[in-house]
Amino acid sequence: MYKYDSYDQAMVDARVEEFRDQARRRLEGSLSEDEFKPLRLMNGLYLQLHAYMLRVAIPYGTLNSEQMSVLGDIADKYDRGYGHFTTRQNLQYNWIKLEDTADILADLAKVEMHAIQTSGNCIRNISSDHFAGASHDELVDPRPYAELMRQWSSFHPEFTYLPRKFKICVIASEKDRAAMRLHDIGVQIVKNDEGEIGARFYAGGGMGRTPMIAPMIRDFVPLDQLITYAEACLRVYNRYGRRDNKYKARIKILVHELGRDEYVRQVEEEFAHMLEQGVEPPLEEIARIKPFFADPAFEDGPKQVDRSDPDFALWVDRNTHRHKHDSYVSAVISLKPVGGIPGDATGDQIRLMAKLAKQYSFDELRIMHTQNVVLPHVKIGDLHALWTQLEAADLGSPNLDTIEDMIACPGLDYCALANARSIPLAQRISERFDASGKTEKLGELKLKISGCINACGHHHAGHIGILGVDKKGLENYQLSLGGSEAEDTSLAKITGPGFTEDGVIEAVDTVTDVYLDQRTGEERFLDTYRRIGMAPFKEALYG
Amino acid sequence: MRVLTGNDLKTGDVIWWTGTSWSRHVDDAADAGETAEQVLAAEEAALRVNVPYVIDAIREADGSVRPAHIKDRIRALGPTVRQDLTLKPKDPEAIDWVI
Numbered sequence: 001m002y003k004y005d006s007y008d009q010a011m012v013d014a015r016v017e018e019f020r021d022q023a024r025r026r027l028e029g030s031l032s033e034d035e036f037k038p039l040r041l042m043n044g045l046y047l048q049l050h051a052y053m054l055r056v057a058i059p060y061g062t063l064n065s066e067q068m069s070v071l072g073d074i075a076d077k078y079d080r081g082y083g084h085f086t087t088r089q090n091l092q093y094n095w096i097k098l099e100d101t102a103d104i105l106a107d108l109a110k111v112e113m114h115a116i117q118t119s120g121n122c123i124r125n126i127s128s129d130h131f132a133g134a135s136h137d138e139l140v141d142p143r144p145y146a147e148l149m150r151q152w153s154s155f156h157p158e159f160t161y162l163p164r165k166f167k168i169c170v171i172a173s174e175k176d177r178a179a180m181r182l183h184d185i186g187v188q189i190v191k192n193d194e195g196e197i198g199a200r201f202y203a204g205g206g207m208g209r210t211p212m213i214a215p216m217i218r219d220f221v222p223l224d225q226l227i228t229y230a231e232a233c234l235r236v237y238n239r240y241g242r243r244d245n246k247y248k249a250r251i252k253i254l255v256h257e258l259g260r261d262e263y264v265r266q267v268e269e270e271f272a273h274m275l276e277q278g279v280e281p282p283l284e285e286i287a288r289i290k291p292f293f294a295d296p297a298f299e300d301g302p303k304q305v306d307r308s309d310p311d312f313a314l315w316v317d318r319n320t321h322r323h324k325h326d327s328y329v330s331a332v333i334s335l336k337p338v339g340g341i342p343g344d345a346t347g348d349q350i351r352l353m354a355k356l357a358k359q360y361s362f363d364e365l366r367i368m369h370t371q372n373v374v375l376p377h378v379k380i381g382d383l384h385a386l387w388t389q390l391e392a393a394d395l396g397s398p399n400l401d402t403i404e405d406m407i408a409c410p411g412l413d414y415c416a417l418a419n420a421r422s423i424p425l426a427q428r429i430s431e432r433f434d435a436s437g438k439t440e441k442l443g444e445l446k447l448k449i450s451g452c453i454n455a456c457g458h459h460h461a462g463h464i465g466i467l468g469v470d471k472k473g474l475e476n477y478q479l480s481l482g483g484s485e486a487e488d489t490s491l492a493k494i495t496g497p498g499f500t501e502d503g504v505i506e507a508v509d510t511v512t513d514v515y516l517d518q519r520t521g522e523e524r525f526l527d528t529y530r531r532i533g534m535a536p537f538k539e540a541l542y543g
Numbered sequence: 544m545r546v547l548t549g550n551d552l553k554t555g556d557v558i559w560w561t562g563t564s565w566s567r568h569v570d571d572a573a574d575a576g577e578t579a580e581q582v583l584a585a586e587e588a589a590l591r592v593n594v595p596y597v598i599d600a601i602r603e604a605d606g607s608v609r610p611a612h613i614k615d616r617i618r619a620l621g622p623t624v625r626q627d628l629t630l631k632p633k634d635p636e637a638i639d640w641v642i
Binding site for chain 1: 552553554587590611612618623625
């Protein structure tokens with residue numbers, strides 16, 4: 001794990017004191033809300049439906065046990081005993097007091113954490129593959145490059161007031177587990193024909209009200225030009241991205257309106273110019289960062305588990321991922337118990353996960369954008385002991401990548417932007433499918449639920465997506481099918497007229513029936529949809 | 544009726560204008576009528592409310608106040624998925640009131 005140097009720590013500490021002063025001035029009345037709002041947003045503090053909400057950055061989803069434990073302590077000390085893991089690999093607290101916020105930021109700073117750039121029109125938390133540094137199929141660990149980009153993008157003076165927020169994702173395997181092409185910039189670390197490591201760039205992806213899949217804009221950028229190329233991408237966007245209409249201000253609109261080729265031409269022109277300016281950090285910097293992400297001291301051990309307990313065997317089959325060392329796996333802790341709130345964890349659960357990471361995973365955890373937690377390096381021989389403790393804490397649901405492992409945004413239960421509730425749908429669907437035993441029959445099926453068009457619940461990328469809308473003051477839900485945020489990225493298509501809450505749950509049941517009836521061989525729901533198209537699903541839904 | 548609502552500056556709690564002060568209970572809300580915007584500006588300037596706005600609501604026969612829009616009913620009660628965190632943690636019908 002990356003450790004702050006004195007510069008990092010001084011920067012974060014100074015920001016805490018700066019915010020403490022800003023909050024004091026707001027509470028005293030010398031700052032108006034209009035003046036204070038952009039300042040609090042720069043520190044991740046929103047005003048939501050019921051209270052202030054604080055979003056804490058977890059860079060590329062990686063954190064250690066001490067950090068995780070502090071997140072649990074903050075939940076108990078300052079919030080109402082829980083936190084919510086988000087689709088940007090961050091954590092949100094829903095019940096924060098303005099008068100406590102600087103103290104919370106100070107507690108975070110003590111363990112090298114902050115809430116900087118978790119809001120506002122700047123480069124947000126860099127996301128990555130939650131199995132980075134552990135997975136069997138990655139080319140290299142992408143996190144050193146994500147860390148380099150984090151350092152470059154933190155307080156970057158030129159990119160503090162972009163036309164709109166900007167999200168970057170860095171991965172290093174052909175398998176996309178991070179929705180890379182649905183980011184403003186996607187960076188895939190690749191190897192070229194000469195065997196050199198470099199970066200493939202995608203730009204102009206995103207969800208929201210105008211979903212777009214990022215086109216590839218450069219097949220290979222040498223690693224000693226990585227930051228320069230990223231800066232060129234941002235510069236063209238910062239210069240020409242629209243500022244007159246927030247709904248057309250994301251880079252995806254610029255790339256779409258210019259056309260991919262013209263955007264690339266302008267980036268290349270800027271890139272050539274910038275190469276002459278020498279803005280690239282020296283390669284020594286990436287060499288300095290890399291050792292922080294060195295492999296822990298893996299040991300040989302058992303390669304298989306005792307499968308005599310069927311519940312344990314099911315959890316192993318569902319919730320573990322193949323590791324690069326054959327005596328280890330990455331274990332996924334599901335935050336989707338049947339009927340639970342996706343992504344929520346109590347202070348006790350958060351501290352338990354921290355303790356288990358220390359005990360079984362070399363002190364490391366990862367947050368998934370699908371709102372689960374990963375222990376990246378678990379000995380196969382330790383899995384049963386781990387699972388036993390998870391089960392006892394309601395953290396052992398064996399449902400990874402099933403319909404019960406849905407993404408759901410906070411929706412109208414918490415979010416000031418939402419039009420409809422998301423969480424009750426998630427709860428009812430998981431209860432229904434678990435009770436009927438249908439989850440098992442369906443296999444991999446990615447359900448994603450958003451409470452408004454901003455798409456924090458990634459509904460555009462769901463095999464089945466649900467979007468909550470306001471229909472004359474009533475909650476209504478649009479159903480969509482065929483999305484994917486994996487390497488075969490696709491955008492879901494709306495089935496037709498929307499449904500009530502009860503109706504959309506029936507509709508999900510109906511489309512899964514169509515799949516079970518029509519599938520051949522080992523087809524997943526998405527495969528069947530792509531083969532047979534929308535018509536049979538529409539016929540079943542609307543007659 | 545026209546009701547003033549906003550958030551407490553320090554805590555962020557949802558609050559409702561009672562005619563003389565602010566309450567955390569929507570049933571205490573008063574009809575601000577034509578004075579709503581004037582009260583709103585004065586209270587915000589005095590730092591007694593943050594991000595205030597005016598909503599439509601109806602007063603029920605039992606005297607309770609029901610905001611017209613579901614968003615404000617959820618604000619009035621709390622999250623429908625955590626009844627323990629609402630203002631009526633032991634009222635099984637409270638969630639139905641929102642919907």
